Amino acid sequence: MSDQAQLLPGTLDLLILKAVSLGPLHGYGVLLRIAQITGQALLIEQGALYPALFRLVRQGWLQAEWGTSDNNRRAKFYELTTAGRKRFQEETESWNRLAVAMTTALAASAEQV
């Protein structure tokens, strides 16, 4: 547990958008994809995913459709809508700005001040 980081508030949404932007996924698939692309570094309780997914659907950034998974089971697949894609780009840019700023700030040393 100790090697897994807690999610910053608001980052789950962005992670979901990123995961889905790489191709349609069902809920469990989203979790696997996030685990994969973050290198298992982030802890997400499985159930906590769904309220976030539904919220994104309601906000119109994701759309869902029932289909069949690789395991040959019925599953609901999510993909980005046009609005969602735009939103994802904006969110990514703003995250990058924040990350750069944070990295710079944290790297500052006494001589630079």
Place this chain on the structure above:
Amino acid sequence: MSLPSYIRTLAGRFFHRSELADDMEEELRSHIEHRADDLERSGLDRATAERRARIEFGAQERYKEESYEALGGNLLDTLLRDVRLAIRVLRRSPGFLVAAVLTLALAIGANAVVFGIMDGLILRPLKVPQVGTLLGTHYGDGSGFQSYANYLDLRDHNHSFDDLAAFNMVFVGLGKGNDPAAASGFSATGNYFDVLGIHPFLGRFFHASDEHGPNSAPYLVLTYAFWHSRFQDDRGVIGRVVQLDKHPYTIIGVAPPGFQGTILFVGPDFFMPIVNQEQVAPEGSLTSRASIHSIFETFGRLKPGVTHAQATDDVNAIGASLAKTYPKEVSHEATKLARPGLTAFAGPASAFVAGLMLLSGLILLAACANLGSLFAAHSADRSREVALRLALGSSRNRILRQLLTEALVISLAGGALGLMASVALLRKISVWQPFAGAPLHLPVSPDARLYIVAVALALMSGFLFGIVPVRQLLRANPYEIVKAGSSPRLGRRVTLRDTLLVLQIAICAVLVTSSMVAVRGLVRSLKSDFGFEPRNAMLLGANLGMAGYDGDRVLPAQKRLIDAMASIPGVEHVGLVNNYPPLVYTAAFRANMFKDETRDLSNANAASAPYKYEVSPGYFEAAGTHLLAGRSFDWHDDKNAPPVAIANEEFARKMFGSVADTIGKFCRRQNGVRVQIVGVVEDGKYLGITDQLEPAIFLPTLQAPLNNAYLVVRSRSDPQELATAMRSKAREVDSGLPVDIRSWNDMLSVVLFPSRMATASLGVLGFMGAMLSITGIFGMAAYSVSKRLRELGIRMALGAKRTEVLKAALGRAVRLLAVGSATGLVLGILASKVLASIVYQATSRDPLVLAGVVVAMALLGVLATWIPAQRALAVNPLILLRED
């Protein structure tokens, strides 16, 4: 999302709730199965894999709930889940649930009933279009418009009304063949229905164009209710001829359902043109300006732009000028125009109903205070559960919502129960006929407004008492509570709960005081001296006009009736009085009397305006009125003998100084006739039991015959048998004469009706107040005993005396009770001053009442603390100490 589509999804969710739930359920299941598939691949067997998957998924219910909210915060779903949880929680304490629901049902029911009455009588008056623009004179305002001639002048000379209608009440014998039965109706001016702006249900109404002088319009319009009950909804009645006091009348129409004339609490059977009034009501003269029995009330619609005040001035100016032009016939007092419907009762009735509303509001408040403290106690017991939930991450919001939902579930259940009861009661009231002979009718009908008010009251009270424990819960520090358990602080601080209990007991004491004051007043007024003896006296009302008698045939027929009644074995005295005996139907007439030397007999010069009764020989003996001096009337005091009169003591004193000086003296009537006073009788009550000392004069019927009269029959026989005998004797005299036989005591119930109703309603409210204080004190005492059982057990174990244990357990409850009762008593005494205006002889400075309240509250206290006290004394320290 745009608003319309948002509403669509919301509506969709409302209707497709289960579809959505199934969808989500399936999705979560699918997730768990996928996870289980992965776990299975890593070597677990299927069952273990599925169990692990479920555990890894986390708190499924919580995520489902959050998911619902994420899906659009579906209020309905959340609410339903909250309600389900609330019901589950409440079912764990059924005693609390039943007590709370019943308390609220009583309180909300009482409020709904009072509101229903207020709505029917005051808020929503006559069922006619634009009732707000109707305005008129009211009965007994002294403005002079109780005469038809004066009404005509007012109608034609005013500048304020579009048109002015008038009506009177008539009581007739109505026969389809040769079988007249008593019926009551309105005689109305031709424009009556047109001014009201209503349309017939069947046939037509009569109009101004039907009026062509006296007795020119023998038409009858039936009320819907009468058409239904007497003519069985027969549409063929239009055009049929019926007999009204033996005069033929043609039925021309049926009024719309719900229209019951222009007096709210009277339900007439029919409407007839006022131009025909003299046929059925000879005293309702159309020509005499002095008549005060021709018109009951006038009303009309104001012209656009005319204000209430301008119209009042206009009417008063015309009244004053009529009084000036006809000083002998017309007297005028300035009047205030009022909305038709409640006539002279508008003021007192509104005040009374408003008072009732206030008291029932207090009941509800007391009930809320009661439930608030119960609820607080109930939640305090759950503080450990709440603390646990808080510690486990449940939001305070969520817990708050849950508590309020519990309160609302209780209040809505109570409200529903109370509403059902009140609707049943109001239905009963609306068909209630308290007096067989009077067309009394209370127009209360439960409708949407009542339901809305009841629901609003329920919600309001739910919030009120639901909010009480909130503060205490939100202050709670989960860590402290879980660690320390639920043992209470033993501080002596005054808590919110204490305040609530004192408030509630004070309110209840006010109610108990008021009801006791009212009951005492009623008892006293029943015992007071009426100036006659209503016990052992039967009344027989006979309007000879109904059987076609008039003129010279009236007196012999009345004499035959008197003789017939006197021949019944056991009958001691029989007498007759024209119109109505004292205290019957609040119908008493006054006459102007003048000093013998007065020559100008205009109203202004009248020496006195006593109540005037025309009575037969034998009346005073039959009525049980004591003769103080002189003689009674005899059968020689007829129209050939000199006019004589008998005065009551008050009249004698006012007119002549003393009783002894009165006998043989003369005074004058307004028509100039000199009458000699031959006797003096005791004072009494005439119009109503709240009368102060009033002058009265009695004239012989033989000198002023009238075909509408009551016989007073005094006998100690069984009233039932006597009534049967009287009926058969009356039939022997004339089989076609409808008679109304009742005991005088029964008839008194009409004048006693207002104070009886007041007493009954206050009694009910007082009783509810008492019940509430019992449950309140009981709840408080039981709770404090149960909380301190352990402490009490230790005290007992250490050898405390029983009295000390009791003091420790109940001292606080008793002190609160004392403070609350004292406050309530003082407030109740203040409130009773208002009561005195309704309930005769109600006084709060009555030591019996004060003692009664103190004793009642003390008894309530003993009653309510008895069980908790027993429980405290039965404490077994060993068992208690072993428990924890």
